[in-house]
Amino acid sequence: xxxxxxxxxxxxxxxxxxxxxxxxxxxxxxxxxxxxxxxxxxxxxxxxxxxxxxxxxxxxxxxxxxxxxxxxxxxxxxxxxxxxxxxxxxxxxxxxxxxxxxxxxxxxxxxxxxxx
Amino acid sequence: xxxxxxxxxxxxxxxxxxxxxxxxxxxxxxxxxxxxxxxxxxxxxxxxxxxxxxxxxxxxxxxxxxxxxxxxxxxxxxxxxxxxxxxxxxxxxxxxxxxxxxxxxxxxxxx
Numbered sequence: 382x383x384x385x386x387x388x389x390x391x392x393x394x395x396x397x398x399x400x401x402x403x404x405x406x407x408x409x410x411x412x413x414x415x416x417x418x419x420x421x422x423x424x425x426x427x428x429x430x431x432x433x434x435x436x437x438x439x440x441x442x443x444x445x446x447x448x449x450x451x452x453x454x455x456x457x458x459x460x461x462x463x464x465x466x467x468x469x470x471x472x473x474x475x476x477x478x479x480x481x482x483x484x485x486x487x488x489x490x491x492x493x494x495x496x497x
Numbered sequence: 498x499x500x501x502x503x504x505x506x507x508x509x510x511x512x513x514x515x516x517x518x519x520x521x522x523x524x525x526x527x528x529x530x531x532x533x534x535x536x537x538x539x540x541x542x543x544x545x546x547x548x549x550x551x552x553x554x555x556x557x558x559x560x561x562x563x564x565x566x567x568x569x570x571x572x573x574x575x576x577x578x579x580x581x582x583x584x585x586x587x588x589x590x591x592x593x594x595x596x597x598x599x600x601x602x603x604x605x606x607x608x
Contacts, residue, residue, distance in 0.1 A: 413594075415596055424503075425589075427596045475594075484530065484553060485597055487540055490538070
């Protein structure tokens with residue numbers, strides 16, 4: 382079965398510093414990986430995805446993620462954090478075992494807090 | 498137009514009421530989803546529709562009844578809910594194999 386793990390419940394970083402939100406995955410075949418962000422009382426917003434190709438994926442709002450097959454990781458990064466980046470971040474993997482083949486399975490989420 | 502629209506944004510209902518949540522997308526996506534999300538928890542998959550046919554039902558109680566009238570619309574009919582069903586209900590759509598686009602959700606409170 383496919384799964385993702387987000388080992389940190391919360392990440393704290395000062396504004397202007399680089400940030401990393403960690404995600405590891407477990408899949409039986411090739412991973413299809415995604416990052417989403419959720420602001421309070423809002424839906425989930427898509428940030429970026431890895432399907433195939435370059436290991437460094439660039440996404441929305443200056444975020445990027447590095448796919449590392451040997452470490453089965455897909456960490457989210459940003460060179461310089463903003464206070465407005467404070468939100469709940471979800472890593473997700475596509476469940477290719479599902480009938481529709483498109484359902485996403487989400488990690489537990491990591492709360493990012495950026496202080497000014 | 499990359500938008501999934503959900504109505505109502507907020508809904509309060511008693512345990513004997515019947516209500517419906519609605520979702521609409523005009524991105525030509527043929528997969529549509531209902532997720533349930535409790536506060537600060539990840540979304541939990543409830544139903545998946547593929548080409549207007551129900552393809553996944555994640556053992557959801559029958560008091561939740563999905564409906565896909567056409568390729569742009571997705572409904573979730575609610576009847577005899579329990580207080581523990583109070584949550585944010587998220588609709589999403591996608592091309593098959595692509596990323597999901599989520600609506601802003603309908604926050605349901607069951608009294």
